Amino acid sequence: MNFIEARKLVHEYIRRDEEGNVESIQTALDQVDLEISQGEFVAVLGHNGSGKSTFAKHLNVLLSPTEGSLWVDGKDVTDGDKLWEIRKNAGMVFQNPDNQIVASVVEEDVGFGPENIGVPTREIWSRVDKSLRDVGMTEYRSHSPNKLSGGQKQRVAIAGVMAMEPKCIVMDEPTAMLDPNGRREVLEAARRLNREKGVTLIWITHYMEEVVEADRVYVMDSGRVVMHGTPREIFSEVDTLKQYRLDVPQMTLLAHELRQAGVRIPRGILTRQELVEALCRSY
Secondary structure: OOOEEEEEEEEEEEEEOOOOOEEEEEEEEEEEEEEEOOOOEEEEEEOOOOOHHHHHHHOOOOOOOOEEEEEEOOEEOOOHHHHHHHHHHEEEEOOOHHHOOOOOOHHHHHHHHHHHOOOOHHHHHHHHHHHHHHOOOHHHOOOOHHHOOHHHHHHHHHHHHHOOOOOEEEEEOOOOOOOHHHHHHHHHHHHHHHHHHOOEEEEEEOOHHHHOOOOEEEEEEOOEEEEEEOHHHHHOOHHHHHHOOOOOOHHHHHHHHHHHOOOOOOOOOOOHHHHHHHHHHHO
16 A cells, blocks of 8 residues: 555535534545655645645644545554554644744754654654754754744754654645745755655645656645646646646746747756757757
8 A cells, every 4th residue: 555545535624603503615625536655755736725735734634534535654544543653654844834843942842742752762862863964953953943044944843853753744835934045955855854764755835846856746726636747747738737827947937938939849848957958959
């Protein structure tokens, strides 16, 4: 079985009045089918309101399905006896790191998660050392998080999740509040964990450049999965993505415009280097 497997997954937000009567029902996830293998880097794209963040919250059971099924690491998310184990194995990093940082010293914050799940003290400090080293934040271990940049705070949040040693990390728009340098820092730290440690990485974003190196991409719209493929396959469909109110990487868009103007270069170009090489071959 895949590490994550969704079948006909539905989630409805139900609004009730003061007497408990249903006023409205909003379907945030609508028959979602999705598979993610252990160790993959999978990106989930979608416009605001597409359902991608609602899906993320199901992966460590912050929300439960209205209908359908979802399995995480072989465990049914509706099985209450498996809740603790699922949350240990599917860590979450949210958009705003300030919402996850709880301690006044970096190393204490990183150790907070392992302490909560009952890891012995000696093992906690070993994990703190390792996690800070993995995200490149060892030299800041005695600093106050309040004095760090946005990118550094987000790396501390990632270290705190990694110290719990999950098999999977779900990043729900972790760079949305960061500047370009901060976005690059966080993405590099996450990719390093994926490549070197085999951690399954689910990256939810609306920044197209961030998903170029993903193994696979899911595109969501109105609660449904509407596209699925490799980054090259997805970004080859520039006009289709525009219909879903999504952009494409700048180099992909430039290559698309050149093709429209008659330049003979392939579809699905993702990087500056690929574009340069394609232009050199066309002349």
